[in-house]
Amino acid sequence: MSKSVAEIKQEFEKAGEKEWPLLWERYSTDERSGVINIIKKYQKKFINLQEERARLVSMRKYEEQYRDCRLICGIDEAGRGPLAGPVVAGAVILPADCEILYLNDSKKLSAAKREQLYDEIMEKAVAVGVGMAGPARIDEINILQATYEAMRAAVFDLGVKPDILLNDAVTIPGIEIPQVPIIKGDARSVSIAAASIIAKVTRDRLMVQYDEVLPGYGFARHKGYGSKEHIEAIRELGPTPIHRRSFIGNFIGG
Known part of the structure; x- marks a missing residue:
């Protein structure tokens, strides 16, 4: 008795990526659309992982250069x-x-x-x-x-x-x-x-914490960057102890 599509899906989910080619070869003759879609999904995931590893190899150029x-x-x-x-x-x-x-x-x-x-x-x-x-x-x-x-x-x-x-x-x-x-x-x-x-x-985590103790400025959203919301808050509420005075002179009149 053949496995259900749900069972095959679970088999792929439990398998490691090295086992995926064996599984899609095993079920390559299964003509059910659900199985075909599962195989396509994991073939795409396999290709994406290969491409990602190739990208990481290129990002290790300097680490390899100084591997000594x-x-x-x-x-x-x-x-x-x-x-x-x-x-x-x-x-x-x-x-x-x-x-x-x-x-x-x-x-x-x-x-x-x-x-x-x-x-x-x-x-x-x-x-x-x-x-x-x-x-x-x-x-x-x-x-x-x-x-x-x-x-x-x-x-x-x-x-x-x-x-x-x-x-x-x-x-x-x-x-x-x-x-x-x-x-x-x-x-x-x-x-x-x-x-x-x-x-x-x-x-970012620190700016979220600042947002809790200094409400009204939107620090959790813009993380302190000069968004329209942030600039308007500075003009309306004034600067806080965490504002950089040398950065906000134009917004508070010096």
């Missing part, structure tokens, strides 16, 4: 542009054989996907560090210097000393570790992409 270095650390930041909140830096050291599917520049990912990848990075990474500089510090030393400060703090927070830093576009002053600045590195290096996700998720 035992601890390769990716560095990136989130929050240089907003009107409120800190600038946050992430530092991530991944194992040499680490595979995290769909790892990418955090800006290219949905919030839900970033959260999912954040948990996977935290689980698989050799070390993760986070550093930040608050609004007052940004106003004091300017956003670029505050970003460097946050990056240095993230490296220190790792708890181990990396052999090399792969940075998203910048060279961080005040660090003796060899550095490689990579333009658009968050889309070209798995280590930097992981760091960008850590920084972005950490900052």
